[in-house]
Amino acid sequence: MGxxxxxxxxxxxxxxxxxxxxxxxxxxxxxxxxxxxxxxxxxxxxxSQGYFITNTYVTPPPLPAPPLPPTSHPQAHSxxxxxxxxxxxNYGNSMTGRYQYQPYYVNQGTSGWPAIxxxxxxxxxxxxxxxxxxxxxxxxxxxxHKDTLRLEVDERNPDHHLVSFVFDALYDGSITIFxxxxxxxxCKFIPLFPEVEPxxxxxHKGAGQNFCQTSGTGIDLGFFALDDLxxxxxxxxxxxxxxxxxxxxxxxxADENLSExxxxxxxxxxxxxxxxxxxxxxxxxxxxxxQILWIDGARYELRELYGIGSSTAADFNDxxxxxxxxxxxxxxxxxxxxxxxxxxxxxxCAKALRLQSNKCPICRQSIEELIEIKINNSNQ
Amino acid sequence: MANSNLPRRIIKETQRLLSEPAPxxxxxxxxxxxxxxxxxxxxxxxxxxxGGVFKLELFLPEEYPMAAPKLGRICLDILxxxxxxxxxxxxxxxSIQALLSAPNPDDPLSENxxxxxxxxxxxxxxTAKEWTRLYASGA
Ligand SMILES: [Zn+2]
Ligand SMILES: [Zn+2]
Numbered sequence: 001m002g003x004x005x006x007x008x009x010x011x012x013x014x015x016x017x018x019x020x021x022x023x024x025x026x027x028x029x030x031x032x033x034x035x036x037x038x039x040x041x042x043x044x045x046x047x048s049q050g051y052f053i054t055n056t057y058v059t060p061p062p063l064p065a066p067p068l069p070p071t072s073h074p075q076a077h078s079x080x081x082x083x084x085x086x087x088x089x090n091y092g093n094s095m096t097g098r099y100q101y102q103p104y105y106v107n108q109g110t111s112g113w114p115a116i117x118x119x120x121x122x123x124x125x126x127x128x129x130x131x132x133x134x135x136x137x138x139x140x141x142x143x144x145h146k147d148t149l150r151l152e153v154d155e156r157n158p159d160h161h162l163v164s165f166v167f168d169a170l171y172d173g174s175i176t177i178f179x180x181x182x183x184x185x186x187c188k189f190i191p192l193f194p195e196v197e198p199x200x201x202x203x204h205k206g207a208g209q210n211f212c213q214t215s216g217t218g219i220d221l222g223f224f225a226l227d228d229l230x231x232x233x234x235x236x237x238x239x240x241x242x243x244x245x246x247x248x249x250x251x252x253x254a255d256e257n258l259s260e261x262x263x264x265x266x267x268x269x270x271x272x273x274x275x276x277x278x279x280x281x282x283x284x285x286x287x288x289x290x291q292i293l294w295i296d297g298a299r300y301e302l303r304e305l306y307g308i309g310s311s312t313a314a315d316f317n318d319x320x321x322x323x324x325x326x327x328x329x330x331x332x333x334x335x336x337x338x339x340x341x342x343x344x345x346x347x348x349c350a351k352a353l354r355l356q357s358n359k360c361p362i363c364r365q366s367i368e369e370l371i372e373i374k375i376n377n378s379n380q
Numbered sequence: 381m382a383n384s385n386l387p388r389r390i391i392k393e394t395q396r397l398l399s400e401p402a403p404x405x406x407x408x409x410x411x412x413x414x415x416x417x418x419x420x421x422x423x424x425x426x427x428x429x430x431g432g433v434f435k436l437e438l439f440l441p442e443e444y445p446m447a448a449p450k451l452g453r454i455c456l457d458i459l460x461x462x463x464x465x466x467x468x469x470x471x472x473x474x475s476i477q478a479l480l481s482a483p484n485p486d487d488p489l490s491e492n493x494x495x496x497x498x499x500x501x502x503x504x505x506x507t508a509k510e511w512t513r514l515y516a517s518g519a
Contacts, residue, residue, distance in 0.1 A: 326466040327445055329389040344466065356446055361466035
């Protein structure tokens with residue numbers, strides 16, 4: 001008895017991401033990124049020396065920017081893991097387990113402002129079988145934790161606002177704060193309003209540093225229209241707030257042959273582009289739109305990966321549902337689906353899944369690429 | 381024998397269902413076939429099925445989790461085209477429980493009952509209550 005109803009319409013909330021590990025929120029680490037950035041190398045050896053930043057990018061598919069599926073909104077957002085670095089039990093302080101990968105090279109090695117792949121495209125026929133791409137790690141020398149970026153009133157100068165955030169740096173370097181600036185060539189910015197000069201502040205290397213702009217160097221935002229502050233302008237390449245974090249020097253590491261003496265070595269820089277919104281209480285809220293990484297002449301755009309945080313195989317615990325592949329519930333997750341960015345499967349299950357479906361198990365968007373991310377490898 | 385080659389996932393799901401059962405839902409595997417579950421779902425409070433105990437049989441086909449569990453005549457999209465291997469026995473049973481809270485007469489298994497439900501919800505609710513009492517109460 002009781003079998004005469006059906007749930008086709010009423011139960012939408014079950015159709016969407018069946019969040020795999022419901023009762024374990026406190027185990028879920030912060031959001032992750034795919035793109036050429038990241039932090040804690042897998043099982044980060046206690047942030048002793050230099051290895052606390054590891055980045056991962058993905059070998060470029062030889063295709064033009066693939067179109068995104070028609071419905072890209074209901075997407076992952078509801079499924080992203082709670083923020084908060086302190087939530088992540090897997091890592092030491094600083095670089096609490098975020099990884100960033102990038103699926104495509106966006107303009108390798110040329111100067112100028114490369115085209116960014118479109119964020120929407122026409123619906124296309126189902127993608128052909130796409131085999132795994134293996135993610136490869138790159139290191140970035142400096143990382144601004146984007147969700148720590150704040151704009152606060154300068155108490156000694158109440159008309160002015162100061163920038164603060166948490167960042168990690170492998171080397172000494174500097175932070176430059178621009179307002180309404182445009183990137184004119186690789187890593188060079190021109191302020192739209194010449195009277196608003198960029199503020200450059202040097203830093204020493206170290207993880208988990210608090211950056212607080214010194215009193216008196218802030219900006220009077222009254223100078224700008226709220227509307228202009230709240231969005232990028234001019235074809236989206238002028239942002240109201242830009243934080244450039246740059247390292248001065250870089251000791252050559254095993255995997256690269258950087259000629260230190262060359263004066264115009266391409267900079268290693270992380271660019272954080274943000275807009276400012278005034279909230280109800282009158283204070284400004286910083287919303288990071290994008291983070292870009294320049295490493296050895298290559299530009300990477302950082303994107304979040306959902307679910308990767310809970311899967312470092314290093315301390316993979318067989319009984320923690322957040323870390324396991326949603327399909328076999330046995331192996332640690334190591335494969336992310338693009339474009340929806342759900343890190344949810346082990347590579348074996350991903351292969352098996354592709355034989356019968358091209359839908360992401362979490363959100364049902366079409367799978368265009370599978371990226372295998374071995375965060376626990378010690379081989380790099 | 382069916383149990384000798386049980387995938388880890390099924391073992392884990394079973395363990396979790398037994399150790400942390402969802403409120404109002406019990407699912408226990410049959411002893412001679414671990415892919416076969418006896419399920420009981422309590423009628424949700426505040427629903428016409430309150431006080432009822434609904435027994436179901438759930439079977440995990442060989443292809444599970446790539447294929448959905450088999451569950452008799454229940455119209456639930458996640459058991460058909462909306463199945464995803466990320467769903468589990470638990471999520472399926474929760475969906476059925478939710479269905480008991482909010483029947484969907486637009487996609488009925490029984491045309492008559494659905495018509496009844498749509499044209500006279502109050503009376504249909506009464507019928508559901510009565511049937512719950514008659515057929516789904518007690519053990
Ligand atoms: Zn798996
Ligand atoms: Zn997805």
